Amino acid sequence: MSAPGRPGGGVRPGGPPMGGPGRMMMGAGGPPAKIEDFKGSAKRLLKMLAPDRLIVVAVLVFGVASVVLSTLGPRLLGHATDVIFEGIISKRIPPGVSKEQAIEQLRAQGKDSFADLLSGMGSIVPGRGIDFDRLQQVLLGVAVVYLFAWILGLLQARLTTVIVQRTVYRLREQVQRKLSRLPLSYFDQQPRGEVLSRATNDTDNIAMTLQQSMSMLLTSVLTIIAVLGMMFWISPLLAVIALVTVPLSVFITARIGKRSQPEFVKQWASTGRLNGHIEEMFTGHSVVKIFGRQHEAATTFAEHNDALYTSAFRAQFISGLIQPAMMFIGNVNYVLVAVVGGLRVASGTMTLGDVQAFIQYSRQFSQPLTQVAAMSNLIQSGIASAERVFALLDAPEQSLDPAAPARPEQVRGKVTFERVSFRYKPDEPLIEDLSLTVEPGQTVAIVGPTGAGKTTLVNLIMRFYDLTGGRILLDDVDIATMSRDELREQIGMVLQDTWLFQGTIAENLAYGADHPTPQSITAAAEAAYADRFVRTLPDGYGTVIDEEGAGVSAGEKQLITIARAFLAEPTILILDEATSSVDTRTEVLIQRAMTTLRAGRTSFVIAHRLSTIRDADLILVMEHGTIVEQGTHDSLLSADGAYARLYSAQFAAAAVEVD
Incomplete structure (x- = not known):
């Protein structure tokens, strides 16, 4: 089993460059100054809706039907206005006089404007007043x-909510699989906070x-189309006037x-x-x-916060x-429509209800334009x-496992390095031309200065990295x-840096075992x-601890991780300074x-403490990625080489501390 500690189940290596606290390394040297491929990213995001294409079609159908019905509303209300206005005007005409006779009488009296207004009306019944039955039908x-x-x-x-949540659910799954x-x-x-921010x-x-x-x-675009059609149906002249402001709206939206x-x-990027x-x-x-770096941490936070x-x-x-x-553009459009529409009502070429409906349509027309423009910042x-998530999804992956993976007939634990190179x-270069054979059951101790590899x-045994050359068997x-x-x-694996998760101690112990x-x-x-x-x-x-191991000491956390390795019963065991956090008595146990x-x-x-590896079957002394010595504890001491110098230096330092 692999002991988790970082995404992908790896451990922090000793050699690769790392970003310091608060620094962000985005692969290619920082965040882009602008969206690199707006159209490509938008198309790719829309393609993620494909698995729910039937629901998308249903959304389109419902959207079209809803917009069409909503668009009919102002037209019907315009008819209601005409019924009321015609009733008021007809009340002023003496009963028994036809509409044509009333118009001739008005023109004879020099009331041409009123005559034009009356000629543009539909059904006028002199002396009847408002037809409330017809008005009720229209309002119903x-x-x-x-x-x-x-x-x-x-x-x-x-x-729409179903589509969006399913799409984002699939996207999160893709991100999770990609991280693995x-x-x-x-x-x-990559700083972990940056990766978490993207995820x-x-x-x-x-x-x-x-x-x-x-x-x-969707609603806005359909509304624009439907309303535009109704506007041209009612009055092509007023529709053209209303459209005069559209190019100006598009220009302003594009520039902003x-x-x-x-x-x-x-x-x-600043959020990340x-x-x-x-x-x-x-x-x-x-x-x-x-x-005592609280001030520096606060200063760095303030810098990032100010940037954000x-x-x-x-x-x-x-x-x-x-x-x-x-x-503002919509208000200008409203004024133009109201003035021209009023003149056309006065001339009898339009009814008051048509003007009222057209004004509502002009408002409905400008409102979705405003919404579409306002949504541009959201989009x-x-x-x-x-684009940031897609960059994560497109990052180079580790090499694929073979289609038909091989496996040993019997896992005994023999490990062979054949001219292994890695950088x-x-x-x-870090490791060059390393060859080594470890027989089953052997204990191999690896010592050397920090950064020796x-x-x-x-890590190479665990295949956390691919070899530059050679092979491991x-x-x-x-x-x-x-x-x-x-x-x-x-x-x-038992690491120097312990890793626990929020849960009971029993759950942490059982993490690497099947059905414990x-x-x-x-x-x-x-x-x-x-x-x-x-x-x-x-x-x-049953004691619950968190990922920081609150309530238990560093040494006790180390004991939990060691017990976890006991429970897993692996064939190969890797101990990376596994007893570094325990006291001397516990270390002996x-x-x-x-x-x-x-x-x-x-x-x-x-x-690093050479006293803990005296009984190792084989001790490897590494310097600069190369095995400079190998042998048992006694043979290496008698050789008076690098191991002997390390051993003498360590115990000389201990003697100085005692003195």
Whole structure:
């Protein structure tokens, strides 16, 4: 099994370059100054809706029907206005006089304007007044139309929510699967806060963008088309006047949108940097306080916070100019329509109801234009987030497992290095031409100065990195031909940096085992000398701890991780300074337990305290990625080489401390 500690199940290597606290390394040298491919990212995001294409069609159908019915409303209300106005005018005409006679009488009296107005009206019954039965029918029709429009709109909104949540659900799944396929080198170059920001904040922003823009954008576009058709039906002249302002609206929206796009990209990039800094500072808050770096951490936070404030303010302010500009243009359009429409009513070429309906349509026409323009900032923000998530999804993955993976006939634990070479950077070799054979059941200790490649060597066994040259064999089978999962199932690892998750101690102990029983959990804890302190806790094995291991000491956390390795019963055991956090007495007990645990298993022990590896079957001394010495403890001391110098220096330092 592989001990988790970082995404992908890896451990922090000793060699690759790392970004410092609060620094953001986005692969290609920082965030882009603008959206690199707006159309491409938008198309790719829309393609993610394909699995729900039938629901998308239903949304379109409901949207069209809802908009058509909503568009009929003002026209029907215009008829109601005509019924009321015609009734008021007909009341002023003496009974028994026809409409044509009334018009001739008015012209004879010199009332041409009133005559023109009367000639433009439909059904006039002199002396009758308002036809309330007809008015009731029209208003009832309006109520029915608006009711069905509301129901269809509600269904459209419901289905839109289904589509968006399913799409984002699939996107999160893709991100999760991608994170498991990314090589460890990717996480070495990315602050965890930046990766988390893309996986959480950016996906949430995409969800919000799709939710708000899909329904509103669809409704707005359909409304523009339907309303435009009704406007040309009522009065082509007024429709042309209303359309005069459209090019100006498009020009203003495009200009403002072009200015706001880069700011949205900066906003989300700044969000990632801020999240990365916060995550690092809170994870290492004890170290920050110990070294008195609270001021520097606060200063860096203030810098990132100021950058986020500036970019977010500029993005929202610039994009926010669109709506007031569109409202001003809409008001100008309203005035033009009202003036020209009033003149046409007075001339008898239009009815008052038609003008009223047209004014409502002009409002309905400008409102979706304003909404579409106002949504541009939301869409730009969403596309910027989508581009960041797609960049994560497009990152180079670790090499694929073979289609037909090989496996040893019997896993015994023989590990062979054949002329192995590895480098983190192409021009900086770390391990060159290393050959080594470790027989089943042997304990191999790896020592050497910091940066010599000790941890890198065991990382290569776990296939956290691909070799630059040579090959590594497990029981005479090249591990590159095996599946990673099957390879890592044979390996147990105890790290210097302990890793726990929020849950009970029993759950943490059982993390690497299949179907453990309470008895096996207790037995593993007893073997690792963890049982004695666990039973002193208020709830024993049911005590809940968090990922920081609150409530237990560093040494006790180390014992839990060692017991976890006991329970997994791996074929190959890797111990990376596994006893560095325990006291001397506990270390002696653990060494005895480790002797039992290593029995019959191939073990790789990385150690700085040479006193803990005296009984190793083979000791490798590494310098600059090369094995400079190998042998037993006694043979290496008698050789008076690098190991002897390390041993003498370590115990000389201990003697000085005692003195």
